[in-house]
Amino acid sequence: MNYVYILKCNDGSLYTGWTNNLEKRFKAHSEGRGAKYTKGRGPLELVYYEEFEEKNDAMKREYAIKKMTKAQKNNIILDKISK
Structure with a gap:
């Protein structure tokens, strides 16, 4: 299994990998x-x-998330929490 993840740092910034x-x-x-x-x-x-079967899919999603604004990243985080 492959994963895309977002970490929240102590300074409030977000890291995606x-x-x-x-x-x-x-x-x-x-x-x-x-x-x-x-x-x-x-x-x-x-x-x-997020989980992905294929490494390539995870890498594509990481790239897409990294292009998002912080507000957009916060929205996907909140969407996941509310589900």
Whole structure:
């Protein structure tokens, strides 16, 4: 399984990524090893994720989310929570 995820950083910013192991990737981010952007911005919170069978589909969705405004990202987060 492949995942696209959004992390909320301590400073209120959002980070989007993809992985094939969500738990391991979140742990790496939390320990400062996940990405330069998230290093030093903890504590981090996993606020959104989607599952995909194919890696390519997850990567396409990551790209689409990264192009969204912060307001649009917050909307998809809120939509997921309300379901």
